[in-house]
Amino acid sequence: MIQVKVNGVEQSFDGDPGMPLLWYLRDVLGLTGSKFGCGVGLCGACTVHVNGQATRSCVTAMRDAAGKEVTTIEGLENNGLHPVQKAWKQINVPQCGYCQVGQIMQAVALLNSKKRPTDHEIDEAMSGNICRCGTYQRVRAAIKAAAGEMT
C-alpha cells in the first residue's frame, strides 16, 4: 500500500507501484488538470510539484511518490488564482490551453526558487515544456509579470 499526500489530502494506493503518478491522478483520483502529452517526460504537459519540485508525473512511478506531497493545478491555490495564473490571464497566454497547466506549474516552481529570473533563466527552466500553439513569447512575458507581482 502506497501512501501519498495529494493537494493536502492523504491517499492510499494499492495498485501497480510502477504506474506513473500522472495516471493515478487522472484515472484514479479524477484530477484531470495535469495532462498527458508524451508519456516519456519530453513535453512537460504533466508537470506537478512533488515536495515542491516541478516533476514530470508521467515518468514518476507511484513507488517513487510514496510518502511525498504532491501538488497539482487543482491544489495550487485555495483562494481564487495563484499570482502566476493571474499573470497568465493578464497576458492572455493560452491558445488551445492544453499545455498551459504544465507551463504554469513549471513557472511557479521557477519563481519559487528565483524571484527575478532573467530571459536566459526563463528559457532554461521552461525548455522542457512544449507549446505547439506557440505561446512562448507570452509565457516569458507572463513569468516576468508574475515576478513583479510576487515580490
Added chain:
Amino acid sequence: MSPIENVSRRRFLTGGIIAAGAVVLGVHYYPKLSSGHRLPHDTNADHATLHPDVYLGIDPDGTVWIVASRSEMGTTSRTTLPLVVADELDADWKRVKIEQALGDSRYGDQNTDGSHSIRSFYDAMREAGATARFMLIQAAAHQWGVPATECETDLHVVVHRSTDRRAGYGELATAAAKLPVPKREELKLKPKSAWRYVGKGQVSYDLEALVSGKAIYGMDARMDGMVYASVEHPPVLGGKVKSYDDKEALKVGGVRQTVPMEPFQQAPGFQPLGGIAVIADNTWAAFQGRKKLNVSWNNGPNETYNSDAYKNELRETSHKPCKVVRNIGDADAVFAKDGKVYEADYYVPLLAHASMEPMVALAEFKDGKATVWAPTQNPQAVQDIVAKELGIAKEDVICHVTLLGGGFGRKSKPDYVAEAAVLSKKMGRPVKVVWTREDDIKFDYYNAVASMYMKAALGTDGKATAWLQRSVFPPIPSIFDVNAVYGDPAHLQQGWTDIPYDLPNLRIENGPAKAHVRIGWLRSVANIYHAFAIQCFTDELAHAAGRDPVDYLLELIGNPRTIDFRGVEYPNYGASMEAYPWETGRLRRVTQMVAEKSGWGKRKHGKGTGVGIAAHRSFLTYVATVVEVEVNDQGEVRIPRVDTVLDAGLVVNPEATRAQFEGAAVFGTSVVRTGEITATKGVINQSNFHDFPVARIGEAPYETKIYIVDSDAPPAGVGEPGVPPFVAAFCNAIFSATGKRVRDLPIAKLGFS
C-alpha cells in the same frame, strides 16, 4: 412571416429523437434544464424563452445563450463568433453564456478547418443578433405604445429616449417571443460606428478555465462504467494482422481483454486502421498490455516505401514535363534563347501535426445509438463515419465536441473516434480510446512530402522574362481514392496556380505521386511547400540579379491589379472571386509595410546575422514577414525578431489574430528547424518529441511583432496564413546570415541547430 419555431422543437413534438439517457461524469458542458423534456441535441438556446435562431436564446433573467457551432482548438473562434452575435444584439458580454453545439447539420458546415470560421459565419452571426434585437425593440414599442422606429438599444436594454423609458432584454423576452420572427430583409444591421466588440476583440470565454486546469478536453472526458483502450495499429498503412498472441498482455494487472479490429476497406478515408485493441481498467494498464502483445503482420504493398528513394522519384518526376495547370505565353521559347537561366530544386518532407493532446475519444453504444465525446474539428464527419462503422443512421450518432488540445487539421479526420465507437459496440459499455504520442506520430495524416522544380530566365535588367515551376506531391484525395496521384485544384491553388507575379511567360505544372501513407490537411497545407519554393527562389533570383530582395519582390508582383484566372481552375478557397478577388495591390502593401516596420535596409546586421523576407496570400489573407536570425560558428540559429504584416480584411478579434500569427511563426520554426517524418519499409521512423522535435521556448522567435492592416474588405482567414511566408522568410534570412541556401527542409539536416 413564420412563427417562432426551430428544428429541434419540431422534432420534439413529433417525437423523432429520444434521449440516450447517458449519465456523464466530468463532461459538464450541457447543464440540464430543471423542467421539460430535453433531447440530446438541444441547447439551452433552444429552450430559452426567446429563441429566434439556432444560434441564440434569451431568458427572462437576461441571460443570452449563444451557441458555438465551430470547434475550439486555440483560435478563439468559440469566443469570436458569439462576439459578433453579441455586438449586433447590443448584448452585455458579461451576461452571455456560450454553449458548444453538438454535431448537427442544422448549423451548416462544422468542419473547423481551412481558416474560414469567421469568413463563412460572420453574416449568419450578425443576422442572429439583429433578429433578436429587432424583436426586442418591437416588444418594447408595443408595451410603450410608441412606434418601433423611435426605439433603439443600448447595452442589454431597449430605450425610448423622448419618454426616457428603458426595458431590459430579460424583461422583454417573453413578450418578444410572441412576435413573428422578422425576415432577413427587415433586419437593420448596426453601422460600423456603433460596433461594440467587432474590431476590438475579447479574450477567450474559457480563459479562466484554461489557466485553472478546469477546461475539459477530450482527454478529460469520463463516464460511469467506462473502460480504457489502446490500439496496436498495423505498422504499415494497409497492413493486416496475420496472427497474434495476447497471453502475456492478459497477465498485466488491470487488463481485461483484447479485441481484434478490422482493417479499413479500400481507401483509408476516416475508417479505423485496424489492429489489436487492449481493453483495461485504466490508461496505463492498457498501454502496458499493448507492450506485451505479440502480433505478426501482413504488411501489404506499402512495405516498399522508403523516404530516400521516394524523394529521388519525386525529384526525377519534377525534372520531366508534367501536367500543365496554368500557362501564359511561351516560357520554353525564352529558355531556348541565349540568356541567363536559373534552376533550383526545393524539397519539404512529410510533416506531422503533433497537437499536444494526442488522439482520444470516448464513446457509448447503447440501444442502437452511439454517443461520443471527442476533441474533433469535424463533428458531422464523426456522425458519418461512426454511423457507417456501426451500421446505424447518422441521426443516431450524438457527437459532443469537447475543447481540443490543438488540432492543426489532424482532428478533422475522425478515425480515432470511430475506433472508440466500434469498441464500445463490441464491449457493450463505454470505451475511451487513448492514443500514445507514438501512435500520434506514427499514424498521422501527414502533410504531403513535396518536390518543386523552379526555372527562370532573367533579362539583362535582372527581371524574370520566363518562369517554369513544377510541383510533385502525393495528393490529399489519395485517402479517399488510392489511385489519385495528381494535385487537385483545391491544393494546387494554395500558392501555386496563383503565383502573383506579373510575368510575360509562365508555365505551372504538376506531376504524379502515389501515396504510401495517409496524406491530410496540416495548418496551411500545400501553401507551406509552394510558398517555400516560390519565395526562396525569388530571393535567389534577387541575389543573382544583384538586387535588393524587397525591391525585387515588389517588381515581380508588379502593379496593383486583380489576377485574371480565366482558363485556370482556381477555387479561391471556396469564396467568390467578386467578394474576394486576388488583389496584388494588397500583397504589395503588406510587403512595403513589413519592410518599413522591420527597418529593412536601415538596421545594421553584423557577422552571422541576417534578415529575409517573404510575402504570400493564403486563405484569402495577404501576409508579408521579415525574419531576423543570428547564426554562430557552430551553426546554432537564434531568431531574435520577426515582423509580420497581415491584411485579413475585417478583423473581428485583433487580440486573437495577433496570437494566431505569433503562433504561426513558432509552428513555422518547427517546420524549418526539425520538421521531418520519414519511412523505412513503410514504417514511420519517428515516434515522439525526441525524434520529431518541435520548437521549444529558446528555439522559437524571441519576439514576433504583428501589424494588422485596417481594412474594410470582408473577413478572411487568420489561423493558417502566417505559416507559409514565415517558413520562406526564415530560410532567406539564413542565407543572408550565412551565404548557405536552404533548398531542402529541415535545416537540421544541413548542419544547423
